Amino acid sequence: MSKNKNINYSLDSALIQKTSIGLTDLEIARKIIHDHQFNKSKSTLFSQGKRTDCFFTEDSKLYITPREQKLFEKGVALNQSVKDWDSLSARVIKGYIERVPRQKDTSFLYKKLLQRCEKFGEELSVGSRNVIERFSVVKLWNASIIAAILFGMFTMTMIYRHLGQGAFAGSTDGSSIVQKDSDSSPVLLTESQVLGAEDSSDEDEIDNQDNVEYIEKVIQNLEKSEKRELEKEIKKMVEGYPIEKMVPYIVEKDKIVVAFLIGIAKKESNWGKRVPVLNEQDCYNYWGYRGKRRMMGTGGHTCFNSRKDAVDTVAKRLEWLVNNNKLNTPEKMIIWKCGSTCEGHSRYSVQKWISDVNMYFQKLND
Structure with a gap:
C-alpha cells in the first residue's frame, strides 16, 4: 500500500529550504546558487487561483485601464507613445496646460483662489471708499x-x-544824481542811499508781520468754520437728549476731548437721561464724575453748579489724562470706568464700555 506524500512548495524564496552544499559536486552547487538568486529578483502574479510569471502592468500600454477609460469618456487626450525615453512620462495627459477646468471639475484649491481674489477686490474697494469718506x-x-x-x-x-x-528808477547803473542846493554841485547817490537800507529792512519786517497776521486770521476763520460744522454734527447726533444744551460749551474744547465727552456721556448716562440728582434737581453730571465737592448727588457723584461748570470740570480732567498719561483711546481711558484696576469688573462689562465709547469717539475724532 502506497502512501501519498504531501510535498510543500515555497511561494517565496525567503522560505526556500537551505541545503548543504557539498564540496565534491561543484556543478550542483552552482546551479542551486543560480536558482536562488534568480528567484529573489523574479515577479510572480497570483490572480483567480492561478500563478503566472508572465504578466503586463499599466505601463506596458498593452490595454486600457478603467481609470484611462473614464478619462477617454471625458474627452481627455492621452499620450499613447511607447517610445518615451523614460518610464516617468508614460500616459501623460496631452494639452493639460491649455485645458480650462469646467465648473464641476474645478479643484478645491482653484475655488479657494477665486474666492480669495474676489474677497481681496472687495476689501480694496471698501478701503478706498473709507479713505475718501474720511475727508x-x-x-x-x-x-x-x-x-x-x-x-x-x-x-x-x-x-x-x-x-x-534789481528794479530801480533813475540811472541804469544803480545810482542817482540829486541836487543838494543851488550853490553846491550835484551829489551822486548810491543805490543804498536812494532806497535806504534801513527803510527797506523795516518794510521787509512789516511785510512779514502782515503775512503772519493774515495767515493767523485765515487759520482762525478755518477753525471757526470747522467748529460750526462739528457743532451741527453733534447737535444732529444728540437731538432730543438733555446734553444737547451743553453742545456750545463742548465744541470749544480740543477735538479729542470733545470725542471723549460725547462718547463717555452716551455710555454713562445715555446723554443725560440717567443722571444723579440732588433734592430732585439735575446735577448735570452726565459722565459718572466722582470728584469731591460741597454738593454731592446720588451714588456718590458730583453735582455741578451749571452746565458750563460741568463741561469745563470734566473736560479739564480729560485733558490732563490725555496730555499727561497719554490716554488717547477708549481702551486706554478705561480707568474712567474701573479706576486704578479692573479686577472687580467682569471682562464683558469692560469690553462693552470700550466698544460703546469707541463708537462715537471714532465718529468725532477722525
Missing part, C-alpha cells in the same frame, strides 16, 4: 485754501528775493 468737503476746501496761501507766499518771496532788488 469731508469742508476739510478738503480748507486744505486747498491753506495750500494756495502758502504757495502764494513762497512765490512772492522768491520773486522779491531774485527780482525786487
